[in-house]
Amino acid sequence: MNTLLRYSLGLVLSLAVTSAGANFSTMSDEDLKTISGQGGADLMLDMKLNGGSTFDNTLCNNLVFCRIAVALNNRYHDGSQDTVDAFGVRTPSATGKKEWVVFKGVSGQITIQEIKLDGTDITFGATTKAAIKLSFDATKPILIRKFGFQSLAIATDTVANEGAGNLPGYLDPTDYSGGQAFDLTNPVTGKPREKGFLGVTINGNLAVAGTIKMFGCDSTHPRC
Amino acid sequence: MEKYVNKNYSLARTDRKSIILTVLSASMTIIMQPGYAAMELLGDESLSSVNGQNGITITSVNQGITADTLFWEDQVGQPTGAEVTRRMNYGTVSMASNAAGISYHTTTAKINTGSSAGVPSLDLQLTTSPFTLSAQSMKICDTTGASCGSSAGGFAVQTTSDITLGLTTTNGLFNQNGTLRLVAPLTGINTYYTTKGLSGTETGQKNQFILKNFRLNIDATGKIWVDPTEGLRIQASIVDLKAGTLTDGSERETGFNLPMMYKENAGSGFSTTGAKSFIRIGASGRLVNTDIWVRGIDEKNSTGVPILGYATNAGGTAGTGTDAKIMGSKGIAARLRTEFTKSGTTDPTKFELGQSGDRGYGLEFSNLSQLNVATSNTANPYLDTGNVYLNIANTRDIVNPQNTVLNTLKLTTAADYTQKMHDKAINPDMLVVAMRGGEFQALALRSRFIANGQITGTDLPSTTTQTWGLALPIYNLNSNFVLYGDQTPATKATSGAAIYSNGTYERLGFGLTLGTTGRDATGSKTTSILLIDSSDQDANGIMDNRYFGFRNIDMLISARGTLGLEGGSLNLNMPDLTIIGAAELAVGYLPGANAATPANSFTLRNDVLLGVNLKLKGAMDLSVIPGDTSILGNNFMTFAGTYKLTDGSIQLADSAANNPSRIGFDEMSGVIGFSNNIKVQKDNVQFNYGLNFNPSKTASDVFRMKSLNFYPLGSTVPQRLGEAVITGGSLSANLMIKPR
Numbered sequence: 001m002n003t004l005l006r007y008s009l010g011l012v013l014s015l016a017v018t019s020a021g022a023n024f025s026t027m028s029d030e031d032l033k034t035i036s037g038q039g040g041a042d043l044m045l046d047m048k049l050n051g052g053s054t055f056d057n058t059l060c061n062n063l064v065f066c067r068i069a070v071a072l073n074n075r076y077h078d079g080s081q082d083t084v085d086a087f088g089v090r091t092p093s094a095t096g097k098k099e100w101v102v103f104k105g106v107s108g109q110i111t112i113q114e115i116k117l118d119g120t121d122i123t124f125g126a127t128t129k130a131a132i133k134l135s136f137d138a139t140k141p142i143l144i145r146k147f148g149f150q151s152l153a154i155a156t157d158t159v160a161n162e163g164a165g166n167l168p169g170y171l172d173p174t175d176y177s178g179g180q181a182f183d184l185t186n187p188v189t190g191k192p193r194e195k196g197f198l199g200v201t202i203n204g205n206l207a208v209a210g211t212i213k214m215f216g217c218d219s220t221h222p223r224c
Numbered sequence: 225m226e227k228y229v230n231k232n233y234s235l236a237r238t239d240r241k242s243i244i245l246t247v248l249s250a251s252m253t254i255i256m257q258p259g260y261a262a263m264e265l266l267g268d269e270s271l272s273s274v275n276g277q278n279g280i281t282i283t284s285v286n287q288g289i290t291a292d293t294l295f296w297e298d299q300v301g302q303p304t305g306a307e308v309t310r311r312m313n314y315g316t317v318s319m320a321s322n323a324a325g326i327s328y329h330t331t332t333a334k335i336n337t338g339s340s341a342g343v344p345s346l347d348l349q350l351t352t353s354p355f356t357l358s359a360q361s362m363k364i365c366d367t368t369g370a371s372c373g374s375s376a377g378g379f380a381v382q383t384t385s386d387i388t389l390g391l392t393t394t395n396g397l398f399n400q401n402g403t404l405r406l407v408a409p410l411t412g413i414n415t416y417y418t419t420k421g422l423s424g425t426e427t428g429q430k431n432q433f434i435l436k437n438f439r440l441n442i443d444a445t446g447k448i449w450v451d452p453t454e455g456l457r458i459q460a461s462i463v464d465l466k467a468g469t470l471t472d473g474s475e476r477e478t479g480f481n482l483p484m485m486y487k488e489n490a491g492s493g494f495s496t497t498g499a500k501s502f503i504r505i506g507a508s509g510r511l512v513n514t515d516i517w518v519r520g521i522d523e524k525n526s527t528g529v530p531i532l533g534y535a536t537n538a539g540g541t542a543g544t545g546t547d548a549k550i551m552g553s554k555g556i557a558a559r560l561r562t563e564f565t566k567s568g569t570t571d572p573t574k575f576e577l578g579q580s581g582d583r584g585y586g587l588e589f590s591n592l593s594q595l596n597v598a599t600s601n602t603a604n605p606y607l608d609t610g611n612v613y614l615n616i617a618n619t620r621d622i623v624n625p626q627n628t629v630l631n632t633l634k635l636t637t638a639a640d641y642t643q644k645m646h647d648k649a650i651n652p653d654m655l656v657v658a659m660r661g662g663e664f665q666a667l668a669l670r671s672r673f674i675a676n677g678q679i680t681g682t683d684l685p686s687t688t689t690q691t692w693g694l695a696l697p698i699y700n701l702n703s704n705f706v707l708y709g710d711q712t713p714a715t716k717a718t719s720g721a722a723i724y725s726n727g728t729y730e731r732l733g734f735g736l737t738l739g740t741t742g743r744d745a746t747g748s749k750t751t752s753i754l755l756i757d758s759s760d761q762d763a764n765g766i767m768d769n770r771y772f773g774f775r776n777i778d779m780l781i782s783a784r785g786t787l788g789l790e791g792g793s794l795n796l797n798m799p800d801l802t803i804i805g806a807a808e809l810a811v812g813y814l815p816g817a818n819a820a821t822p823a824n825s826f827t828l829r830n831d832v833l834l835g836v837n838l839k840l841k842g843a844m845d846l847s848v849i850p851g852d853t854s855i856l857g858n859n860f861m862t863f864a865g866t867y868k869l870t871d872g873s874i875q876l877a878d879s880a881a882n883n884p885s886r887i888g889f890d891e892m893s894g895v896i897g898f899s900n901n902i903k904v905q906k907d908n909v910q911f912n913y914g915l916n917f918n919p920s921k922t923a924s925d926v927f928r929m930k931s932l933n934f935y936p937l938g939s940t941v942p943q944r945l946g947e948a949v950i951t952g953g954s955l956s957a958n959l960m961i962k963p964r
Contacts, residue, residue, distance in 0.1 A: 040757065041692065044960040050953040065921045065952030072946040088941030090931075106953065119757035119770035119811075128820065130770045130812045130831070170949050171923055216810060216879060218830040 040118035045111070052109035053145040055188045060105070063194055069102040069155075069170035077156050097157040100169035104194040105186075108147025108202070113140040122213055125222055131215035138209035144202050150186060151196025279336035279347075287328050291317040293369065294359065298616040299524070299552035300653065303535040303543035307524065307552050309367050310616045310653050314359035314379065322354035322382055329355045340394060343402075348391040356382040356494055358416075363709050364616055364653040373652050374709035377419040377730045380494050384412040393448075400449040400457075410440040411468065411477070416494050419789045422711060423728035431789035432487040436496045436580065439481035441466045446514070455519025455557075460511075463562065464571065467508040475580060475676050478506030483580035486850040488792045500850035501584055501859050502794070506576035510569070512604065514562040521613065524553035532658055532704065533642070535619035538651050540644070542621075550622065550656070555615040563604035564666050567591045573605075575668065578904055579860065581853030582678040585685065585904040587694065589668030591758070595697060595750050596823045597669070597769050598816025610661030610701070617656045620644055622704045624737040625660065629778040634940075635804050635839050636780055643782045645706045645735030647799060652733065654708040662701035665749050667814070669693040669758045669769055671963075673907055683856060685906045691759035692963045695771070699749040700741035708733045710786050716797070716845055716866075727790070735784040742776030742807070747815065747827035751777045752807075762818065769814040774807040774836070775826060793847040793864075801867075805838045808879075835877035835884065840892075842869040857905075864899040866919065869927075875935075886935040888942060894918065894927030894950075908962035918952035926951050 050056050050066050060066035074081045076096025083091045116135040121128050155169030162168070176184055177192035186193045217224035295311040302308060321329040329352075336347040358380035365372035387410060395402030414436050421429040446460030465479025475483050485499040523530055524546045532550040534542040542548070564573035567590065578586015592605045621642050630636040646652060671693045673685035710733035740751040754773035762768050785798035812831030813821040825831065846865040852858040872892030877884040897916035902909065918925045927950040933942035 040759070040964050041755075042960075042962040042964065044958075044962070046958040048954075048956045050955075052956075056954065059916075059954055060952075062921050062952075065918055065926075067951040067953075068948070069951065070946060070948045073944045075946070082944075084941070084944075086941070090944065100949075119759070119772065132772055132811045168923065168926075168949075170926070170951055214811065214833060216812065216829070216831040216833050218828075218832075218879065220830060 050107035103149040105150025111143040136208035141205035141207040148200035153196035289319040299554035301552040303537040315361035376709035419730040458516040460514040463511040501581040504580035509573035523551035533623035584859040591669040605666035643737040652708040667695035693756035731788040747824040777807040779805040832879040837875040862901040888933035891930035895925035
């Protein structure tokens with residue numbers, strides 16, 4: 001993991017909020033000369049997953065095709081393991097059925113109203129490096145709307161090593177239709193709830209103030 | 225005899241009121257001026273009024289010209305080991321007047337001879353009235369014309385006003401010791417590439433790819449000669465690309481202007497009315513030290529490894545012997561090198577990239593510089609096409625030069641540089657355009673938003689000086705591009721819903737290999753995509769140029785398929801599309817920007833945030849939908865289609881030079897539908913992405929990343945973390961970038 005920590009992203013996080021509105025005084029030529037980083041750009045990003053704040057029931061009319069799933073390495077139903085040769089070539093377990101963590105009915109919207117992108121200098125001791133400065137404005141929070149998933153389940157493949165006739169865990173169609181629960185039908189999808197044990201929806205505004213500066217962290221820099 | 229020497233003669237072009245001949249219906253009339261009628265002394269006053277009374281005026285008038293076939297002939301090396309002759313045939317060629325109410329076309333040549341300081345001089349003015357020159361078919365045939373490939377469609381050139389070419393030389397026409405001035409206001413030229421529907425209800429329907437109002441408005445000074453080994457040579461110390469005035473309802477009129485447009489169901493005839501917008505590339509300003517080489521090439525009798533390789537048959541077996549060299553014993557080789565002028569000089573060069581047609585926005589790129597921005601580097605930024613080869617070929621595979629960086633990174637192997645150009649059972653005869661060593665080393669340190677005609681008032685972009693730039697330098701571009709006529713209905717390359725028709729159309733079969741090299745050994749040339757911040761200045765007022773972006777991009781893109789113009793869009797059907805690349809995401813100062821930044825800083829890794837290695841193999845159906853120029857805000861291009869990824873990998877690496885630690889998103893596969901567009905607006909650029917994972921909702925098309933790998937430093941053996949899938953759904957993103 002040390003290599004990871006030495007990963008070449010140098011991050012300097014300064015969460016200083018300046019008191020901008022103090023006094024209006026005339027700026028001298030000298031002051032004006034010190035103004036830098038007026039170039040830059042404002043970035044706005046709006047992302048919608050499966051319809052965003054309104055779940056797209058037309059697109060997701062077949063709920064198994066609106067999922068995200070993850071299977072960890074060597075996580076098989078029978079505890080078997082892959083074999084890896086000296087060249088890194090992996091031979092999957094011949095007997096293992098993959099176990100998947102399946103996020104069902106994923107959707108949501110994230111709106112980043114403004115990130116200011118500027119070029120700047122970072123001075124550390126005698127070393128000055130050019131850096132990217134990303135600035136966030138707390139009055140323009142990141143909007144998170146109905147971001148999450150309807151249910152979370154663990155599902156297992158039906159055939160070892162994804163062999164012929166396998167129904168992958170991530171396409172497991174099991175739901176609670178025919179059951180007795182009082183909220184059997186999911187109001188979001190209008191269909192019986194998919195099998196699972198947890199649902200998450202995040203609504204909120206994430207106000208971030210401050211700046212992130214990024215620079216290439218090379219061996220000549222005292223911080224790296 | 226003094227009277228008979230044209231004293232007004234000089235190398236500068238002056239408007240001469242030449243004798244206007246009565247238009248004769250005869251095809252040609254030559255009149256020598258009887259200048260010796262009265263031998264009386266002329267006063268100074270009279271002399272000053274002498275104005276091109278000498279010389280020859282030739283006027284040609286025609287009621288239209290037709291020809292069955294015009295052709296260009298080339299020798300073709302074949303996989304069978306026998307060279308044959310093939311012709312690029314333009315069928316049913318006609319030329320007619322394009323002047324309203326005038327049925328005849330006029331060409332007038334005025335030739336004046338004289339002397340300038342004792343040196344014989346020639347002045348040639350060639351004027352042509354508006355015309356339309358069209359060919360109804362383009363195909364490659366044998367010498368008898370009996371055996372031909374499919375027609376790729378029709379082609380037409382149209383001028384919309386009188387065009388006068390002015391050529392002034394000393395010491396004859398092709399003399400290395402002479403001088404030449406060429407004034408060529410080639411403006412208002414439209415070209416049409418037309419394809420026809422051949423089946424069903426679309427039979428006869430014509431769709432067009434149009435270059436509307438193409439301009440090459442040049443005023444060049446230099447010399448032209450023929451060299452026994454270098455071929456036709458042109459050297460111009462100055463070439464001015466003269467911009468026109470922006471008028472209402474027109475595109476911007478840059479000195480060089482290449483506006484690409486599209487017209488669906490064009491009907492008969494040739495008109496740009498109603499054409500929709502793809503993109504426009506423009507350039508204005510002064511170019512210096514321009515060199516042009518054009519020569520014939522005989523590869524059959526040349527030694528060394530053939531540039532395009534040996535021809536292979538449809539099964540991939542290469543022919544042997546000199547008669548199997550792809551280029552054959554005939555071909556055309558050309559090269560253009562020109563330098564762009566920097567800011568602070570007379571009429572510095574500027575580029576434009578934007579939407580074509582009315583009501584479109586774009587970007588202007590100025591303050592051009594080489595990568596080394598130090599003020600001590602006085603060398604001009606430049607374009608060098610490298611060697612460009614034009615040939616007819618008969619082969620399945622064509623080789624491209626190896627990229628050692630990609631080979632070392634194991635992103636490619638030597639075999640990846642031999643590209644299969646078609647999937648046909650028999651090799652079609654094809655046109656090959658190959659480039660070796662193309663360079664575009666010009667970084668725009670300043671950019672700004674610009675508007676086309678019919679945008680007024682508050683819709684106009686700000687004219688405030690901007691302090692950002694966008695740079696797209698290219699180093700060592702090697703490419704092979706083949707084209708052939710193909711009328712086989714396009715089978716969808718992916719399982720997605722393609723926009724285009726599956727009917728039979730004239731289509732263009734194509735194959736493409738395109739490679740770039742990241743940088744040269746000293747770091748003075750690069751292939752990069754950089755955003756430049758030139759807002760700060762040092763104590764001497766010199767711009768302190770920071771950059772951020774992907775630098776040193778080694779890349780290999782290869783594709784094959786067909787291209788058509790059906791259904792309101794430009795459609796690419798690509799059963800094979802491979803994109804391989806390695807680049808560095810970096811932030812820092814441009815080389816030479818200040819004392820602390822050396823000229824070779826692009827060879828150092830100090831600025832690198834992370835390395836990105838990319839390998840995407842798959843197939844794609846892509847429709848490029850043109851923008852509507854009639855409504856403000858609707859003029860943008862949309863890229864819609866389906867991408868079938870069969871083997872994909874994206875790896876992020878740290879900045880170590882050899883086998884750095886990496887995160888690998890490996891073994892990616894799946895089908896993704898997309899509809900993306902790029903909108904350039906008056907003060908911002910919007911990227912709108914719409915991705916639809918697994919559009920056909922089938923288990924086999926699920927998007928998978930079968931290995932998330934960590935590669936430890938110094939090792940190529942991955943440590944696998946697991947895998948992930950996206951079974952389907954949509955992801956849309958709108959990104960707006962608004963420079964300040």
